[in-house]
Amino acid sequence: MVTCSKTGMYYARGQWVQADGEAPAKLAALGFDENAVNNAHTGTIAYGILQAHNHSGDTEALQLKFDAMASHDITFVGIVQTARASGLEKFPMPYVLTNCHNSLCAVGGTINEDDHLFGLSAAKKYGGIFVPPHLAVIHQYMREMYAGCGKMILGSDSHTRYGALGTMAIGEGGGELAKQLLGRTYDVARPGVVAVYLTGKPVVGVGPQDVALAIIGAVFKNGYVKNKVMEFVGPGIAELPLEYRSGIDVMTTETTCLSSIWCTDEVTHDYLTLHGRGGDYKPLAPADLAYYDGLVEVDLSKVRPMIALPMHPSNVYSIEELNANLEDILHKTEEDCAALMGGKARLDLVSKIENGKLRVDQGVIAGCAGGMYSNICEAATILKGHTGGNGEYALSVYPSSQPTMMALMKNGALGELMAGGATIRTAFCGPCFGAGDVPANGSLSIRHTTRNFPSREGSKPGNGQIAGVALMDARSIAATTRNGGILTPATDIDYDPTIPAYEFDDSSYRSRVYSGYGKGNYDELLRLGPNIKDWPAIQPLPENLLLKISSYITDPVTTTDELIPSGETSSYRSNPLGLAEFTLSRKDPEYVGRAKAIQAEEAERAAGKGSANLLDRIHLVPGCGQLTWEQLGIASSIYAVKPGDGSAREQAASCQRVLGAGANIAVEYATKRYRSNLINWGMLPFQLAGPTPFGLGDYVLVPNVREALAGDLSCVKAYVLSLEGPLEFHMSLAPLTADERQILLDGCLINYYKHG
Template sequence: MKLFDKGAYLIGGTEIIDETTDAQAAIQAKTGKAVSKEAAKEQTIAYGILKDHNTSGNMENLQIKFDKLTSHDITFVGIIQTARASGLEKFPIPYVLTNCHNSLCAVGGTINEDDHMFGLSCAKRYGGIYVPPHQAVIHQFAREMLAAGGKMILGSDSHTRYGALGTMAMGEGGPELVKQLLNRTYDIAMPGVVGVYLKGKPQIGVGPQDVALALIGAVFANGYVKNKVLEFVGPGVSNLSADFRIGIDVMTTETTCLSSIWQTDNEIKDFYDIHGRVEDYKELNPGEVAYYDGMIEIDLGEIKPMIAMPFHPSNAYTIEEVNANLMDILADCEKKALVSLDGAVDFKLTDKVRDGKLYVDQGIIAGCAGGGFENICAAADILKGASIGSDEFTLSVYPASMPIYMELVKNGSAATLMETGAILKTAFCGPCFGAGDTPANNGFSIRHSTRNFPNREGSKLQSGQIASVALMDARSIAATAANKGYLTPATDLDVNYANPKYFFDKKIYENRVFDSKGVADSSVEVKFGPNIKDWPKMSPLPENLVLKVVSEIHDPVTTTDELIPSGETSSYRSNPLGLAEFTLSRKDPAYVGKAKEIQKAQKAVEAGSCPLEAFEEVKPVMETIRKTYPDVGEGNIGFGSTIFAVKPGDGSAREQAASCQKVLGGWANIANEYATKRYRSNLINWGMLPFLIKEGDLPFENYDYLFVPGIRKAVEDKTEEIKVYVIKGDEMNEFTVSLGDMTDDERDIILKGCLINYYRSK
């Protein structure tokens, strides 16, 4: 795999010209004409799609309107509640509400099914589409029924990626979907476009997850593609099936890119034809001379079976490397765990070595990444006639949709898998976020799913539990299962892959999916369960701000799973205050109590009473402030909490990572950088200041008080460097923060206090 130091030109879709060479002369020699970089930038597939959806008239600052929206049952309640509070009358574009996260209705009493009934009633009232539990995971339904060439889809799940089908899709926090529901736009500066040039053909036994993990390992840490669009081109694309392309594409989220798009061909046309939607196919190719801001060259034939060791998809090795350097790599994982887990539990992997080989406790093939038809059929071919054994090792397989499941039954693959001792389950995202198949304490699971963050598999540090996940392709998981739990790459086995043809039967969806066809029925009453709560009132940004630092996190990256844990907490995602009780519970259990303490002062301000009496700890703080700023006080001061993290927000698009801090009185985050655009957007949409501070410059400590004078005016005036003071007894020590680039609307949202207030003011 090669990462170009600078940009590159692609000639005729097949030949790369490195920008470091005399590119213009080479282009003229090849094409007979001169092409400027600016003109060549407009020849990418991504540029054309963005232009078609941009309403600003300015391709430097985009205002995008999407064609369709999609959400699942831990996001759609909050989104619709926010939109209803802001004046929603009808879904203006197709909006699909899937139920694939809280499908099991296993915890929380009636909570989960109440949310589902809320979704069904909203689909009827506002004119949407409702997919019942167990029918399909969100992204598989979108592939089968929503994607279309040249279109754009916005989803409230970070793995909203349909680029392989010619659809540019993005995963964002719920407030960005609210904007679309209210006929507003997705505002963003024109992103860079990075080409991914594929050549060659994968070895037999190598699957899409292997290619994806190799790519993630090459670009995550260096930020090569952060917030950019990945555009897959080159002759190697034609050597991949539609399912293979989809399997790579969905994992591009883990590179921290903004979105993805692929050139399309007859393979993708056949995909649409199989699904009865051939009219939605569109051939997409870059122009004769296209310029990319970066280029990644991948020889598919050089990719080997991969494994991403705990606790990140970028912690990638070849399985061959792991088996050859087993004790060293496992010891390195244990060392990294001391940072990721803060030493809260005794994490061991070296004890998984038996007779010099790595033994795993569990295999799972699931969800939007692993649950595709070809992945499962390949696993069945590998396991045909084998047994997974009667020891600790277990294997669970989750087809990504009921149509896939039914075809696996018809072609015999389901029976082949079940005969081995594997368990087939219905479409469910649980293994990807910690709500299904949680291993035993100290268990080690290999999964063809999307993420392997700490506790993502469902264990709880706060209860002394730890298990871990490594990501692998379905083929090598099946090879490991055939070897009864000993880590084995699929390329080690001689397998006759049948590659059966897929037949899609839409009758299942016709029989069970509610589709309003875009017709809203205002006579339908929205159904509210007792756990579905409105957002609490949120105040506008005050003139001056007192912040207490209530959590300080020095991990290299802080995931959204650590900010608001996944798993059983998802049952409370329709209850803002109920869910907020879990904020940072696995990372910093003291956070909630500390945030609530300083929030007492803000609640007193909002009630018109004295904040110093409500929370006496702020009395000496205010005395110190008033020595220098005597006019700061009643009517011009606000109180709240903030956290510091080096690089927060990697992972899920879930808005609750920000909103839970907000409803507990959070006014800001302070970071060296934000891991993803979507997390920073979530902070802004919930009225929280996304402060930036230079790396290595940390003038405060946990539980210090900070004073930000004139913060409201600073936001209004677009002040680049904002003055902040650390209160240390009688002293005020000055430092500066910045807010980075912000649109006028983003500034207005922060000034109003949150997106809900912003829309109410309109």
């Protein structure tokens, strides 16, 4: 079904040649000389698009400028505020501000709608595009209105992926978008490129989520595509409608790849033409010879309905395999969930076995992955004439945009779903991050959404609440609904998968979207609600940094949802200090109190009242016998094995920073975007190999840290201030650009621009 090569691979006129000692001879036989082989890495689609957007003059150290950007209402206030504090005058490219995350305006009083009006005023002031609440989820709007062949788009949401439309899109933290707004570049080493070679044709009942989960299951845990570009090629592409391709593409985020790109064809052209943008089409394909850092082969005909059990999209089984080993797999999942919850709550799944089958409690089809026209059409066909019953099980469906809703209304699909008991909602991302359709305690929800991390469905294990999400395709969710909530693959249902032709009606956009690109009015006043606060002052990096470990996390992976919870806390994301109160609240509830205590220590030090006993311990460190409090700074730090998987939300870093954090220490960082967020907020992204020499509450001194930052980053000397005396150890920093070093020295991106 899915296999991965063990070496790099050459794609030579449709043939695969393994990159080994025999490759030159094999490629020569195909007509490729030594020069062509040496430059084969330039033959990928990704290479051409990246170099077309590169402003560095160096093909290896890229400085990218994007064609457009997109943010939603969890992130755009902070981004505009950051750019505004750094000298923003106008939006230099189309910047789309959507309102699909904080749409439930009852949460937190007026503050969500205050954020929306801030966004509209910013679009008017700086020349942006404003998409009101309930009109479209961020990624569907960008697919419909902005993605095009050869373009690059940057978004402040991790699922910014438009590769199926020939666009290389990247999800990043808000600091990177602020840089673009200020005319700066996105700096990254040229990424590796992994080919995803599609063959065959999916069988009836298998949808894009099934293919996506099969790929995620094969490549996530081994890091096969981490921080690389996934390039989709092969004859199987021609067997997939455009929305099917997009459904696979948007889930590539869960592999931890940097971006994605697909070969384009007449199917791509037809989609763009249907949306009034046929001129944005151009054919994209690898050159006659292209080198890839790896090859993922996917036989679409062998993919079967899949399920990703709690609590990660990589916890993948075929539904057939799950049903055949139900008790064993569910018990293992329970144990894994218990370990993640740290004993705070326990998810009971085995008790949901009923006559040898799994009964689920809720179904949701929503968002940028599930809410597309074709998914909902097939779900409606499967459910036609049937119902999920009037018990606990319920199905809710969220079309991804108003044009999608209108097309489904015209072809009768919405009526069929409602007749079967489904409830229809407006375009909203809430079910993807815990702000909509939160299930009951102990429930198992099956969802065609993007992510099923701990608490992603909205439960609060710290309060004894726990629920689970299993990711599935809309087709199997409809089949399960038809079977009264008993888990059922869509391949068990005999139905006609023919999808009525889609008609794009953009009248709702023409009526409601504010399109102000190039028409900014700098005299326009920003609409600042009472919850919208400026960023607090942040100090530059001191000469010598004293860290105190304020959280010590040994989980294999720590998600951004655990660093700063999603759900109802999103209402406070325009208030840096208000939101910071929720930092690590579901993973380490004592963290905020510890961080504030360390912040108070730093305030005492700045006032000349630092602890004499602590200074005596610092003086025992070699070379530090004469240090004074004026030459030191105290900051908190978290230790985690692999932090940052998941969302691009910069608040996972900024909340630590406004509480006085100065660094993270990790074995590795799960994603580039989280590490970038740390850097842009002035926190040193240290890495540590080998045993951890410190624990919770320990002090770690990094002497001459400013000097170290300018030198060899592979070996940064540090000392644990143990009661027995200082213990020397070494950390490292992965390569930093000159700008990134200066941002860290200045204390944060805002300071960098102020001082620049």
